[in-house]
Amino acid sequence: MALKLAYLLVGGCGGCDMAVVDLSEKLVDALEHLEIVFWAPTVADVKYKDLEAMPDQSIDIGLISGMVRNKENEHLVKVMRQKCKIIVAFGICAALGGIPGMANMHKKEELFENAYIKSPSTDNPDGVIPQPVSKEGEFELTLPEFLDYVKPIDAIIDVDYYVGGCPPHHDHVAKVVEAVVTGNLPPKGSWITNGKAVCDVCGRNPAEKGKTREFVKEVKRMHEGIPDEEKCLLGQGYLCLGPITQGDCGGLCPKVNIRCAGCGGPIPPTRDFGLRAISAIGSILADENVTDQLIKKYPVLTKMLYRYGLPGAMINRKIFK
Ligand code: SF4
Numbered sequence: 001m002a003l004k005l006a007y008l009l010v011g012g013c014g015g016c017d018m019a020v021v022d023l024s025e026k027l028v029d030a031l032e033h034l035e036i037v038f039w040a041p042t043v044a045d046v047k048y049k050d051l052e053a054m055p056d057q058s059i060d061i062g063l064i065s066g067m068v069r070n071k072e073n074e075h076l077v078k079v080m081r082q083k084c085k086i087i088v089a090f091g092i093c094a095a096l097g098g099i100p101g102m103a104n105m106h107k108k109e110e111l112f113e114n115a116y117i118k119s120p121s122t123d124n125p126d127g128v129i130p131q132p133v134s135k136e137g138e139f140e141l142t143l144p145e146f147l148d149y150v151k152p153i154d155a156i157i158d159v160d161y162y163v164g165g166c167p168p169h170h171d172h173v174a175k176v177v178e179a180v181v182t183g184n185l186p187p188k189g190s191w192i193t194n195g196k197a198v199c200d201v202c203g204r205n206p207a208e209k210g211k212t213r214e215f216v217k218e219v220k221r222m223h224e225g226i227p228d229e230e231k232c233l234l235g236q237g238y239l240c241l242g243p244i245t246q247g248d249c250g251g252l253c254p255k256v257n258i259r260c261a262g263c264g265g266p267i268p269p270t271r272d273f274g275l276r277a278i279s280a281i282g283s284i285l286a287d288e289n290v291t292d293q294l295i296k297k298y299p300v301l302t303k304m305l306y307r308y309g310l311p312g313a314m315i316n317r318k319i320f321k
Pocket residue numbers: 011012013014015016017065066091092093094098099100165166167168
């Protein structure tokens with residue numbers, strides 16, 4: 001009997017949905033074993049009330065992509081938990097908060113002001129900011145309430161499995177689907193990953209060439225030069241996070257001469273990506289001058305260290321007085 005699968009996108013961009021569609025004919029093969037009962041709001045014309053009406057625990061697997069940004073996201077994630085036997089946090093937004101999680105460095109009011117008043121493309125002379133409830137003549141209009149900060153889905157519900165990537169690479173998605181279909185899943189609470197770091201799958205790894213890693217003598221940001229395509233980016237001063245990132249993407253970024261920024265998520269059992277990152281980077285800087293350079297070149301270092309995982313960190317937001 002086919003496994004029932006539901007897919008829900010909450011506060012994300014739809015890229016993770018695209019990664020599933022990118023499976024192309026593999027998705028068609030998988031559909032012999034899967035019955036997709038819900039895929040919203042991107043793919044199927046189903047309504048949230050359709051999900052709410054399904055019997056509890058009637059869906060075998062629920063994939064959730066995107067993070068929790070508002071009350072509607074929060075509600076739907078809870079409904080998914082009620083309806084699905086297994087929940088997978090699919091993609092780094094769902095698992096750790098993702099890029100939208102960098103909003104946790106700012107107050108809600110500051111975000112609204114930038115989005116609705118200050119942004120160059122906005123024409124809003126009256127400074128109107130969306131409100132959860134507003135009156136339009138005799139009608140009352142409602143919008144989901146914006147939460148104070150971004151949360152990964154396991155801040156709201158119990159999560160069975162995690163998948164990294166922004167979005168997950170389609171080859172990795174195929175492995176995730178296979179694991180789901182065959183029931184060959186790791187212990188509850190695990191990341192579904194090949195267990196390798198990006199460095200392990202990167203052709204530039206000095207260890208593969210019998211060399212040891214060089215200390216960083218000068219910190220460089222990606223726009224400050226064109227890296228040598230043969231050499232390790234880290235050795236050239238570009239702060240590649242490949243050593244501490246899950247390599248299920250096959251090392252996509254170094255392949256195109258760009259540093260890994262960590263979208264695959266931390267190598268288990270680490271959860272706090274930024275702490276692991278600063279410890280790894282700190283251990284490879286040649287001296288104090290290079291440390292000063294790092295601080296100058298990355299004035300908001302938190303956004304580099306936690307580009308994909310701030311809401312999932314131990315200290316998950318900037319604390320304002
Ligand atoms: S993980 Fe990336 S691709 Fe997926 S929803 Fe978030 S931002 Fe989009």
